[in-house]
Amino acid sequence: MTDTRLTRRELLQRGAGAVIAAGLAAAGGYALYDPKGNRGLRTANDAALKLKNYFADIDFPASSPRLSIATGGPESMEKLVRAAIGGLDPSQGIKRFIAKGDVVLIKPNVGFDRAPHLGATTNPEVLRWTIRLCNEAGAGRVIIADNPIESPDACFSKSGIKEIADAEGAKVMLPAENTFATLAIRDRAPDPTRGEALGRWQLFHRPLADATKVIGLAPIKDHNLCGASMNLKNWYGLLGGRRNQFHQAIHNIISDLGLMMSPTLVIADGTRVMMRNGPTGGRTTDVKPGGEIGRPTIVASVDPVACDAWCYQHLLGRDPAKLAYLEMAQRKIAEQTATGVKRLGERDWQAYERAGLIAKAVL
């Protein structure tokens, strides 16, 4: 039998080795330890992300309509959605915007745990047909995402959005800790004297990072603080952090959101317009199908500012010249396009009408 006893030298060597190994293990454990689970996320000190321009790659002829308005009875949501989107390009329809294999993020308003008929959230049937059109165009994946302040599960469930998304095979992405990132909306601190609110801010970014195309799908609502919640305001739902602090500068933040997000397409859901007591409502009497038009209406547009202006005037019956954030968004986007950025932001929707760039369908 071989003698296996340790010599003093071997004992010291092995002891030292064990101590070193234990120390390295402790150091490794400390390095990997992540008590908040946020280690993988970017901080404000990192190079902040910039949101891509989801409209930039769209080959959109100058002669194509900027706004497409479809009005009809409540019996066929499919026809309304098809007519609205199809009006932007009668030959290609949704395929003008969605290519085969695209990952499409549809951002509805799911801000409250209210039933669909109260009009506080996007009409699930409008969402259903928007998803179907994307799938018909060959989208590889459709993501539905929003970041409600109150329980996202309850909001997605009670609003009917989750049920429709599941039924149509879209993926609902709920906010969670590792889905936020710091976005640089501008490269300097915001200047409130210029109507600015955002410099760098936490955004529900994961769905945007995955997406190659983004569609805003907002219900048209009265809003207690800012006059109206439409497509520009809809991006507010992507903000993280203590976003209620922006209520004091609501027009600054909404116009900044218009600057931040250049979507592929926006769709205004005017099927159940909340005419008063917004943005929560609660009474069926607060809601009017089609608002001032009186019949369910869907507006599709490549210009979110013009779309909001048109809806504010025709669905809510108010003067867009008096809605501060529209003018501010137009100014901010104009500064952007002056540097060569490809996008649209025209408050004066009538300029499009004069140029024959509005399509209308009455069903």
Added chain:
Amino acid sequence: MPTLFARRYRRAYVGPLEKALGVLIFVALAALVAAFVGQFLTGPRPSAIAQGSMEPGEAAGVTAIAGKGSAADAETAGPNPFPDAGAADWKAPAQASHYTPDNLYMKIDGRADLYLQYHVVAMTFGTYAHASDPQRTIDVYWYDLGQPDNAQGIYRTEAPPDATAVPVGRQGYQGGGAVFFVKGSHYVQVLPTGPDESDGAAALTIAGKIAQLIQDAAGDEWAPKVLPAKGRVEGSIEFAASDVFDLDFLANVYTADYEHEGGRIKLFIHRAENDAAAAAVFEKYKEFFGEFGKIIWTDPDTSRCIVAGEASDVIDAVFVKGRYLGGVSAADDLETAKKAAREFYDAIAP
């Protein structure tokens, strides 16, 4: 010496590379175990949902993590005040969520600010569930406004002009199945998930049961007696608790619409603690005219203390009489403002 995994032959030599790899594997495994244990004992649960407070520069979109002492826990702490439904097949909320003025925005973001203007003290939320159909629920938003005047104010602000009255609380109405009522300093909204008529009946029963729990108290109700009855548009009296007409010095004001010489005007009235306090608000109104426009008329009859001013293209006429400050807001023209303000002034008993 026997071991569990004894070798048949002792290895005479273990190379330095083999030793280094062994140490590295050991260290990595140990580090992973240590990190996992640490994370499991102290880290957040994976289900924590992003919401709430975060300042710019913090790492994540979340600091209010569901867990001990978090904001999420605070919402459901406290008593459950909801009574039995009193309607067949409906179950009372298993728990109540409590909101304060600080976190009301978490439930009604964008609308909370209006309730803050009416000095909301608390809101309690609960959901009545149908026994056999989980899709059918009735949500209750139970606001405590602190004072009956505040509760009446927000109730009147939100009520549609053609609401169908129901005998619940001090005043109530029902539309599309939902029931809204005010009683004492409380304003309660009972909202069925769907517009089903039978759920509307259950909502009415639940509203009645909740109303029984609320102590009634009338507001002072002085305003309907002071505001002129002649020409007043029915149901147009509203109460605004703060920042009235976007003026930060003007609070606790009643307004009402009037048919006046073929047009429509809005009168307003505020009752101060005493004459001096009313006079102080009057002076602030005049300062406002001076800062953002100008005083365009002062009543030459010095027995009346009335001025009219124009600011931001809006003409107001304002008077002070004893502890009352009143006037005409956003008149179409100066002559209308002068005439209506004088009539209102004269109608108030000295």
